[in-house]
Amino acid sequence: MEGDNVVTFHLYRYRLLMKKPICLTGIKPTGMPHLGNYLGAIKPAISMAATGKYDCFYFIADYHSLTTIHDAKLMREYVYEVAATWLSMGLNPDQVTIYRQSDIPEIMEMNWILSCFTAKGHMNRAHAYKAIAAENTQNGRDVDQGINMGIYGYPVLMASDILFLQTNFVPVGADQLQHIEIAREIVSSFNAIYGEVLTPPEAMVQSETLVPGLDGRKMSKSYQNTIPLFLPEKKLQKLINKIKTDSLPPEAPKDPSDSLIFDLFKFFSTKAQQDDLAAWYKKGIGWGEAKAELFKVINVALTEPRAKYEELMANPALIDNILDEGAAKVRPKAAEFLKSVKVATGMSR
Numbered sequence: 001m002e003g004d005n006v007v008t009f010h011l012y013r014y015r016l017l018m019k020k021p022i023c024l025t026g027i028k029p030t031g032m033p034h035l036g037n038y039l040g041a042i043k044p045a046i047s048m049a050a051t052g053k054y055d056c057f058y059f060i061a062d063y064h065s066l067t068t069i070h071d072a073k074l075m076r077e078y079v080y081e082v083a084a085t086w087l088s089m090g091l092n093p094d095q096v097t098i099y100r101q102s103d104i105p106e107i108m109e110m111n112w113i114l115s116c117f118t119a120k121g122h123m124n125r126a127h128a129y130k131a132i133a134a135e136n137t138q139n140g141r142d143v144d145q146g147i148n149m150g151i152y153g154y155p156v157l158m159a160s161d162i163l164f165l166q167t168n169f170v171p172v173g174a175d176q177l178q179h180i181e182i183a184r185e186i187v188s189s190f191n192a193i194y195g196e197v198l199t200p201p202e203a204m205v206q207s208e209t210l211v212p213g214l215d216g217r218k219m220s221k222s223y224q225n226t227i228p229l230f231l232p233e234k235k236l237q238k239l240i241n242k243i244k245t246d247s248l249p250p251e252a253p254k255d256p257s258d259s260l261i262f263d264l265f266k267f268f269s270t271k272a273q274q275d276d277l278a279a280w281y282k283k284g285i286g287w288g289e290a291k292a293e294l295f296k297v298i299n300v301a302l303t304e305p306r307a308k309y310e311e312l313m314a315n316p317a318l319i320d321n322i323l324d325e326g327a328a329k330v331r332p333k334a335a336e337f338l339k340s341v342k343v344a345t346g347m348s349r
Helices: 002-016 035-050 072-088 106-115 120-124 127-138 149-163 174-194 233-240 260-268 271-283 287-314 316-345
Strands: 022-027 055-060 096-100 169-172 202-205
Touching: 022 035, 022 149, 035 055, 035 072, 035 169, 035 260, 055 072, 072 096, 072 287, 072 316, 096 316, 106 149, 106 316, 120 127, 120 149, 127 149, 149 174, 169 174, 174 202, 233 287, 260 271, 260 287, 271 287, 287 316
Parallel strands: 022 055, 022 169, 055 096, 169 202
Antiparallel strands: none
């Protein structure tokens, strides 16, 4: 509740000043987003933008992807896939500024400046670095094998993404709070020397939407258990048929509250549809029939967005235009604020 009170207080303050608070979200392009990405991040972010309460900036974090993706063709494809997904699922460029991170060179200049005010200890404790280092140690490898400086220093770049826009709020899951904490530590170090130049961001902690994957674990690319959003219908149906089930015969009554298929069904169906399927479960339903019902509701929900996605992917120039327009809105803000930071540090007049 304490975090909620902080957010409420700041929203009240910004409304008094007649200024919308700035809200920022980064989207890392690592392949076609899946159902878990949509339900857990994309849908809530689009809904938040539609409220009109925030000045929203959503960026495609291609520099962050460069830490692991070293294939130029793949990188371009991933950027287009992510942009096309957000646009096809309802993101309105008139309500949200969407841009490509690498189109804003001021971010990288800010990255170096901020790195000079970042304690190395913060980087040593960063979750991603620690996880890879721990896995290396566990498997008898050199502790730093496979860790480049991009992976090690990514929290500073993340802080740059946030701070160069003077962001007020960053929606995050509970497992991402460290990113905001590090950004705030950097702000504290910088402002202690130069005054109130940088804006300390607040985390908007979102309740986690746990979307199960094909094997029952959280849907994640790292588990290879995802259902990509815009598969062709036949491939979507084939993947849904792979969902893990037990060996109960069709005629046996089944508990809908203990069913992976029903868990996914709830995300895409009405209360009446859920009641009907639950009754079928209790009478006895074959898993093939249950999967067919799941396919139907997901396919209905995705048919129109899939068509828009395919149209956008067939015309990347349309995506480029939207991202270029977003960058054109952001660049002047970035240049102006970077100038103030450089003046504060004595590197500019």
